[in-house]
Amino acid sequence: MSFKEQSGIDIDQLIFGISQISQMLNVSPRQLRYWEKRGYIRSLAQKDGQTRQYNAKAVVRIVGIKHFLDEGYTLAAAADKVTKFAQQQKMLHDFVGQRFQGVTEIAGQPALDFGHLADQHLYGVMQQGRAEFKLRQD
């Protein structure tokens, strides 16, 4: 059961303050401000002098940057890696969102319907815990 289902809270609506981020992720406020100034991360828009707030998307970016920094990457390289990863995730999400037609059945087993491919139909099934694509006639 996901956090959202259990709590009714959408993760994208979560908001964090700078000290919470700092505690949770073990990143100093100085780093967060510097990274923001250099354009590597964004905080929610606030008027000048007001306190920074961050959404879940920013948190994920910060975790990622921190991770790659700890692995020895430079800040710019770390931020770049995170951006690319996020882009890939978004592409995957969008792609699957477009192709996924729902769940149907093949031989009595649930199958993910991914629509047409080469005059046939593409399905995804779990077999012995392994994800397998299947091509079938319509």
Place this chain on the structure above:
Amino acid sequence: MSFKEQSGIDIDQLIFGISQISQMLNVSPRQLRYWEKRGYIRSLAQKDGQTRQYNAKAVVRIVGIKHFLDEGYTLAAAADKVTKFAQQQKMLHDFVGQRFQGVTEIAGQPALDFGHLADQHLYGVMQQGRAEFKLRQD
């Protein structure tokens, strides 16, 4: 893909400030402090005068209380309902955690193994999208 899997962040380690909670959940800081004083919610322990912080568990409680308040329940009743719900969720979680023995196969289909019952074996299977218990000889 869950938030944790995608981000590497454990939801239970999330921390929020009072104004973030207030914004996210549309509950006033006054309410949060009052609810806490009356023992309906808890903030993370801070020394006197320091700012309150809340974890995800508190957030879920607050959402719940707010929900039942909006439905017309009194504060005490709302908090009570949330507590009972949380207890039920915990019981369910613990129970399943104890009984679940892993995934095996029945007739080539994945089956949740729930161990012994009445000299037989209890399984859970998905059939046409419906969750069904099955008793089988070992």
Place this chain on the structure above:
DNA sequence: CCAATGTTGTCAAATAGCTTGACAATGATA
């Protein structure tokens, strides 16, 4: 109906926490 209690808003004073800018230290880079 009345007094007591529950719940929330608001205000004020004190202070905890954040912001910005600056200087310094360190390490990497051209």
Place this chain on the structure above:
DNA sequence: TATCATTGTCAAGCTATTTGACAACATTGG
């Protein structure tokens, strides 16, 4: 070696939170 990148730290000023108090209003028990 000079420059840039990254982070720490400090100070002054401002923002946000805390606590306590008073008020308003609804609800409840007698």
